[in-house]
Amino acid sequence: MIIKMVLSASIIALSTLVGYLISSSFENRIKQLNALIFAIKIMDAEMNYSKNYLGEIINKLALNNDETIGIFFTNINNALNHSFGKDFSHIWNDAVEMTFKTGSLSKTDIKLLKDFGKRFGKIDLQNQKNIFEYFYRRFDLQLEEAINEKEKKSRVYRNLGVSVGIMIVVILI
Amino acid sequence: MSKNLDHIFSKFPESLQRALFTLPDTVKDAMEEIRVKVNGAVTIYASGKEYFLHQDNRFRENCEKMRITSKEEVLGIFNSVLNYSVYAYEDELSNGYVTIQGGHRVGICGKTVIQDGKVRTIKNISSLNIRRSREIIGISEKYIQYILRDNKSIYNTLIVSPPKCGKTTLLRDLIRNLSMRGFKVGVVDERSEIAGMHEGIMQNDLGIRTDILDGCPKDKGMIMMIRSMSPDIIATDEIGKEEDVYAVECALNAGINLITTIHGYTFEDLMNSNIKKLISKKIFNRIIILSNIPTTGCVNKIINSNNELII
Incomplete structure (x- = not known):
C-alpha cells in the first residue's frame, strides 16, 4: 500500500513538473524577447550617440548580460575576434543558430533575429535608425504574441500536467 | 613580424593572410602599400617593386598567373577595415579613406553617393589601397x-x-x-x-x-x-x-x-x-x-x- 502511494505521488509530481516545464517555456520566451529588445535599444543608443564600433558594443553587451542573451553576445564576440574578414551577418546568423536553436524562442522570433543581423553595420546611420525602428515594431508584436500565448496556454499546461498525473494514477489503481 | 603590419594583415580573410605571412621578411619590412581590386589583383608595393598574388597563393613580381579577387573578398576586407561599423565612418568615407589601428590609411574607391552637392558616402566598393604607416625611431636625430x-x-x-x-x-x-x-x-x-x-x-x-x-x-x-x-x-x-x-x-x-x-x-x-x-x-x-x-x-x-x- 505504501509503495502504491509513493508511486502515485511520484507520477503526479513528475507529470506536474513536466506541465510546469512546458508552461515555463512561455515565460522564458517573454523574458528572452524582453532582454533582446533591451539589448537592441542599447545597440541603437551606442550607435547613434557614441558611434562606438560594433565590436565594442557587442563586447559591452556580452559583459553586461547574463543567461541566454549574454551567451548569445559572447558567441558573437568570440567569433568577431577570430573572424578576420568574415561577413558580420554570417557571424550573427551562426550565433543565433548556436544560442537559440534549442531555446524558448519561436521560429518566427529566430527568423526575425536573423533578418535583423543581415544589414547590421553595413549601412549609414540614417538607414541604421530606420532598421532599428522597423525591428522594434516587429519585436514588440512578437512580445505581444508571446504574452497572449502565455496567458492562454501556460495555465492550461500546468493544469494538464497535474490532471494527466492523476489520470495515470487512477488508471493504474 | 612587426606589430605594425599585424594591424594590416588582420583585416584580410584567412587565405590572403596566409599569403601575406609567407612573404620574405625583406618585402614585409619594405612594404608600402597593398592594393586590392574587385575582379583584379592583390598587389604589394615595396622598395619600388610590384608583387602580384598568384593562383598558388604566393606573391611574385610577374602578373602572368595572378589570382583574381572576388567582390565578396573585397567587401569582406572593407567591412573588416570599418570594424563592421559603416555608421561610425560616415565622415571618413565621404573623404574617400579611413584610418585603421596603427595609423594606416585605407583608400576606398567605388560608386560615390552625392547629397546636396557633397559626397555622402561610397557604395559598390571596387578597390582598396592600404597604405602602411611607418614609425622609424631616430630618423629625426640628424636634423x-x-x-x-x-x-x-x-x-x-x-x-x-x-x-x-x-x-x-x-x-x-x-x-x-x-x-x-x-x-x-x-x-x-x-x-x-x-x-x-x-x-x-x-x-x-x-x-x-x-x-x-x-x-x-x-x-x-x-x-x-x-x-x-x-x-x-x-x-x-x-x-x-x-x-x-x-x-x-x-x-x-x-x-x-x-x-x-x-x-x-x-x-x-x-x-x-x-x-x-x-x-x-x-x-x-x-x-x-x-x-x-x-x-x-x-x-x-x-x-x-x-x-x-x-x-
Whole structure:
C-alpha cells in the first residue's frame, strides 16, 4: 500500500513538473524577447550617440548580460575576434543558430533575429535608425504574441500536467 | 613580424593572410602599400617593386598567373577595415579613406553617393589601397639641430614633400624627439595618422610630454590645444586649407611654435599654395624639403624663410 502511494505521488509530481516545464517555456520566451529588445535599444543608443564600433558594443553587451542573451553576445564576440574578414551577418546568423536553436524562442522570433543581423553595420546611420525602428515594431508584436500565448496556454499546461498525473494514477489503481 | 603590419594583415580573410605571412621578411619590412581590386589583383608595393598574388597563393613580381579577387573578398576586407561599423565612418568615407589601428590609411574607391552637392558616402566598393604607416625611431636625430633655436624654443618648421616621401614619418619622430627633450607638444591628429590612436592609446611613440587631439579638424584643434593644454609646440599634418592659416596665426600669437607638413616639391609650390600668406610673412624659419631620391624619406634640403640654403 505504501509503495502504491509513493508511486502515485511520484507520477503526479513528475507529470506536474513536466506541465510546469512546458508552461515555463512561455515565460522564458517573454523574458528572452524582453532582454533582446533591451539589448537592441542599447545597440541603437551606442550607435547613434557614441558611434562606438560594433565590436565594442557587442563586447559591452556580452559583459553586461547574463543567461541566454549574454551567451548569445559572447558567441558573437568570440567569433568577431577570430573572424578576420568574415561577413558580420554570417557571424550573427551562426550565433543565433548556436544560442537559440534549442531555446524558448519561436521560429518566427529566430527568423526575425536573423533578418535583423543581415544589414547590421553595413549601412549609414540614417538607414541604421530606420532598421532599428522597423525591428522594434516587429519585436514588440512578437512580445505581444508571446504574452497572449502565455496567458492562454501556460495555465492550461500546468493544469494538464497535474490532471494527466492523476489520470495515470487512477488508471493504474 | 612587426606589430605594425599585424594591424594590416588582420583585416584580410584567412587565405590572403596566409599569403601575406609567407612573404620574405625583406618585402614585409619594405612594404608600402597593398592594393586590392574587385575582379583584379592583390598587389604589394615595396622598395619600388610590384608583387602580384598568384593562383598558388604566393606573391611574385610577374602578373602572368595572378589570382583574381572576388567582390565578396573585397567587401569582406572593407567591412573588416570599418570594424563592421559603416555608421561610425560616415565622415571618413565621404573623404574617400579611413584610418585603421596603427595609423594606416585605407583608400576606398567605388560608386560615390552625392547629397546636396557633397559626397555622402561610397557604395559598390571596387578597390582598396592600404597604405602602411611607418614609425622609424631616430630618423629625426640628424636634423633636430637645425630646428632647435635654443633649449626653450624651436624654429617654426614646415616639412614639404610629395606623397609617399615620408613626411608624416619624419614629423612623428620629430615630435617624439622634441617631447623627449622637454618640450610639451600638442598634436592635432585630424586623420589619426600621426599617433595612430586606438581607444585612447597611442600606437606610435610620440614621447612622454605629448598630448593628442585625435580626429579633430586642424583649424579647430589647434585653437582647442592652445586654450586647453598650454603646449610649447603644436604639431599637425598636411595643412593647406584657408582655415588652417587663421589657426596657425592664432598659435603664433599665443607664442606657440609650430611643426607641420604640406604637399609640394619646391619653395615655389608653397608660394602658389593656400598658405602663401604664411610663407610671405616668413613664419616658417625652417623648411625641410623631402624627396624619394635615392630612397623614400631623403631630406633634399633645409632652407630658411628667405629660401636660403641651410643644409
